[in-house]
Amino acid sequence: MRCPFCGSDNTSVKDSRAAEDDTAVRRRRVCESCGARFTTFERVQLREIIVVKRDGKRSLFDREKLQRSILIALRKRPVDRDRIDQMVSGIVRKLESGGETEVPSSEVGELVMEALKRVDPVGYVRYASVYRDFKDPSDFAQFIEKAALEDEDDDADGK
Structure with a gap:
């Protein structure tokens, strides 16, 4: 592993431990040349995923x-940062286990929306405002009203 500070390839691992809900390995490294310490993460990647943007770019x-x-x-x-890491890992797992190598960006956005809705309602609305391209306050009001109705339906269904 190349040192991000001096560029030397002479680094060693000082500590390794499971991270991010056991979906990654966190390695604490030290550069033998300059003495700098840094952290790396190692994750399993099931497949490379290509995101297809709205304009067709990949x-x-x-x-x-x-x-x-x-x-x-x-x-x-x-x-908590650990909760965010778990959320990201969960979204990545869903994408990787979906079987598709190409995924529309809208699918990624919807997975993020679902995860944020469960974790933090304010974060959910913030993300939605960018993802759904809100133009004015009435867009926020409509979205929040719709989300509240969905929550009521979920509560009535026992979800």
Whole structure:
């Protein structure tokens, strides 16, 4: 592993442990050349997923981009970082186990919406405002009203 500080290939692992709900290995490393310490994560990747954007462009699925978008939606919200990591891992598992190598971006967005709805209602609305491209306050009001009705239906159904 190359040191991110000096570029040396002379690094060693000082500590390894399970991370992110046992879906990754966290390795604490030290550079033998400059003495810097840094952390790496190792994850199983079942298959490469291609995300098909609305405009038809294709790009490799980026777990970090997914995590950043969720972190933005949950900024200054009382959601533990471990919970966010679990959410991201769950979404990635669903995508990888779906069997498809190409996934529409809308499917990724809907999975994020489902996960956020269960974890934090404010983060859910924040994400929806960008994902659904809200233009003015009435869009927020309509979305929140619809979400409240869905919650009532879920409660009535015993979900």
